Amino acid sequence: MVPKLGMAATQDGDQTRNVSEIPAAAISKGPASAESQLLASPKDDVESSASSPATSPSFPEGGWGWVQVVASFFLLFCTAGPQWSLGTYVRFYTAEHTFPGATYFAISFIPSLCNLGFPLFGPFAGKAADYFGPRRAALVGVAIQVVGLILASFSTEVWHVLLTQGFLFGTGEVLIYLAFVNAISQYFLKRRGMAIGIAISGSGIGGLVLSPVTQIIIDAVGWRWSLRILAIIVAALGGLCAMLYLARVPSGMEIRKRGSQEGAKKPARTRIFDLQYFKDAWFTILYLSGAITGFGYFIPFSYVVAYATSIGITSSSASLILGLMNGAGACGRMFWGIAGDRIGHVNAFLLCQFGAPLAILLVWPFATSFASTAIMGMLFGFFAAGFISVMPLVMTTLAPDSSVAGRLGLQMSSSLINTLAGPPIGGALLDANTSFVDGVKVVNYLPTTLYGGSLLLVGALPLLWVRWKAGGGRWWSKI
Template sequence: MADGKRRSGAVEPLDGGWGWMIVGCCFMVTVCTRAVTRCISIFFVEFQAHFGADYAATAWIHSLVDCTTMLCAPVGSLVGNRWSCRVAVMLGGLLSSVGLLLSSFSTSLELLYLTLGVLTGLGFALCYTPAIAMVGCYFHHRRALAFGIAMSGSGIGTFVLAPAVQMLIELYSWRGALLVLSAFVANLCVCGALLRPIRLREGEEEEGEEAESVGEEKLGGLVSSKDAELAVSLPKEPSVPLPLMAGNPAPQLPRRRCFSSCFLSIKEYRFLLLPDFLGLAVSFLFLASGCSLPFVYLVPYALSVGVRHQQAAFLMSILGVLDIVGNITFGWLTDRRCLKPYRLASYVLAVAMEGLCCLFTPLLRSFSLLVPFAVLYGYFDGAYVALIPVVTADVVGSPYLSSALGVVYFLHAIPYLISPPIGGWLVDVTGSYSPTFFLSGVSLLSSAVVLSAITGIRHCRRLMLTPAAKR
């Protein structure tokens, strides 16, 4: 780079090259984390028979894995920012593999809560957020497509692993199946080793530079003008550098600008003061409260209205396949020049369509009517999942993506833990699945309404700032 004041060795996102290897690694991370988590429910019948437990007791294992993965997501971000995404994913792969290995020797359900629920979930948490953040480091112009391909590992992995796990249980019992899964999840260490750190341009190092210069030039041209506008609204600290990107080595700071690591950690999370992110956080809470209920209760509802077992299971297969299609196609579409400025609106549309599908579910009382529901819900579920990192980056800016994703997935933890039991309680009290699907639909529509309000406020704010800038 001609300008000698730039950091040496800093580069722009590659949008290709080794970036596609990063996408492939993130794809495998989602297979080994999210898909394996979904397949844990296959072991429930075996756990019930072996330990003499009921469904409620065994279901806590799945809830603990999911909750721990999301609850500890900020830990993954912190490890990725402090050392590197490579270290975080390799350490997470080791912990989750050990957790599954120890689970195969468990002698009680309580021990499974600890090994399979907490230890494996912690390992998944260390892998999930840093791997996704690395995709954001390597891609800018084709970011939505890259995220879509990477996140499709959840659907594809579920589609492939579910029958494979069932076959392993039949051949080697549940203990042998967990041993094989332990070896499979150890591949996360290989994926982590391939996450080559990339050093993004962070701006000028000139002494005495004013904080008001934060913008596209300050962020090295890595973010859009919309990101730069939001970055200006962050608390200005001229003497503190921008947060470290995931996978970057720590730059050497002059002694007079050195602060404790605790204070630096606070700076990495100063995006929390953005009003836009606070609104986004509220939206994610509503989203997490409603998105998992259809996956839990679609099959029981279908059976309650007379659908055969094989057909009910086929509905879940449709959900999984269309989830994959939504991941990739929606990511590709929103990367088009005509739709890129409307990615947040596209995300709102996907969430709102899911909510409407849930509201109409009690009217669908046959297999032929439930198939369109599975198609639409599965597609739009994949669409919004692929856009979560994109929308988050658009709101907080690329330098804060890793930390922001940790907070975003942390917000999913408690709703994931309590919403299925609440849905089951509604079924027990009312004797109908309608209130459960209404709860899901209202939660998803509330999430869309909150985001729509954010979009409107941002648009009005830009209209107010434009005349002021011209003066």
């Protein structure tokens, strides 16, 4: 018997089902949606008792669902890929003094603001994706990103790129991310971990390809035109992929419109933030863990390119290291999604939480060549990938079914402060440890490395209690 921390209160005969197997779960990082309410209707509960979730008509487990997966893969390739290759621009802006007087601290706010959209707008964007449907949400996200990139190409001050390439581009990605989770979750239940893992690996592959390609384009036509070319790619490929989204259940807007026409009562409004979730100790610990680990998560992505050039690696090879890190992340997103289906999503998440900081602390301080730095990057990318791809599945395992979406939306807010402050703190440490020897700039990266790895490790430790509690004191059970 699996402990009730990870179980729902429904039974099929004598067999208790894990909440991740209940068709009522509509997995999206936003408040409980009209879609999830529809799937959780009493009729579905009755039907599910007669058939397993894998064969439930609510989840075809394939068909047009694979089109959603492929569309999501390429959508994330061109929209999230640039986000994971920002280290190339950070190195270029600092090394080439693109914005005179800008320090590591100032420029490091670009990735911070780019990722700020998730904790700041995640719950609201989740509600928007549920209400308007995945296609409309994704198209709006693509449009916001295109505008951000075009405006960034005309920047003359560092704060211009902070607001455009950073904040505006990242805000568009929030809508896109939540739209893809919404779309795929309507087609898959038993294979959801694999489907989401395959789709989200597109962001890692995008980072793998775009990191070195961005450097090549910058060298060929300059950084301004590199941003404009990227905007064209996002508009063309991203727009096409978003148009392929086809919702299987009515969006909140459609339900409200239909109910208004038929004179039915409007669906009840849902809370965006429900603080009652913090009454569960496991959720509070998961939230605090996210608040701590976020300080170190983006350090390798932000500074590995600059570090590589500081030890004598060429800028093109340094960008390739970032690409390899993202490529390993793409493999990790697929691997951890599939592994979670087999060994348990909480178990997979725990392995990722400890593997990532150990890669930083045990390998990065001793990386003095292209090979060793690339190994560190790939190890970190592989384990860090699970932070993103497995978290929604962890929540479906531990949370009561009706609160999954709301808890995911609230969980995103845990990274509000660390996303904004994490990379800049690392940049401030670099500024404080920069010196000039015979007119040559020398930067000591060790304090920044230890800062990132240590906070990741500290944030992972409390999760041991969550795993122990969820497993009922049995460490080898599938949770």
